Amino acid sequence: MELLSNDAIQEALKELPNWEIVDKKWLERKFKFNHYLSGIDFVNELAKYAEEKIHHPVIIIDHTTVTLRISSIEIGGLTDLDVEMIKHFNQLFKNQNKN
């Protein structure tokens, strides 16, 4: 897995408007929920997926806000895997808010 170029990251971010770059090597998004346990349900879903991928974002649960922060930190920055997983996190959030 190779590091993405800055251009590739900027291109990917065009489709990921809620995500922002932090410290040049992380992508971060805050997900807001109406209920505390809905946020916990989201964490369960994304954690199962992260474990399948053997790639684990940092998860911060502050009441009804769940922040995800992801990077391929072992190689020092962002890769296609991070972008692929971010799209799946967004989809999980959308699916949950349909119900």
Added chain:
Amino acid sequence: MELLSNDAIQEALKELPNWEIVDKKWLERKFKFNHYLSGIDFVNELAKYAEEKIHHPVIIIDHTTVTLRISSIEIGGLTDLDVEMIKHFNQLFKNQNKN
């Protein structure tokens, strides 16, 4: 619910050796797990309890380390409720590691 005095906090900490004061108003502990999903199980248990108590610690999941940070931030510091909940978090962790 009243703020605990510094003396009362120090007294409580004698029984809570793994917890430390952060920024004068939070108590924090890192819990380490052998498996990522064991940490997630712990988060589920403590989140149910936090919701019952209507008092929610900040939870940070960084691979197999789960950090809890608690305060009665709405009144600016630590109370008996924080200490009561910390003891329960410790117990949940112990119970999980018995199995």
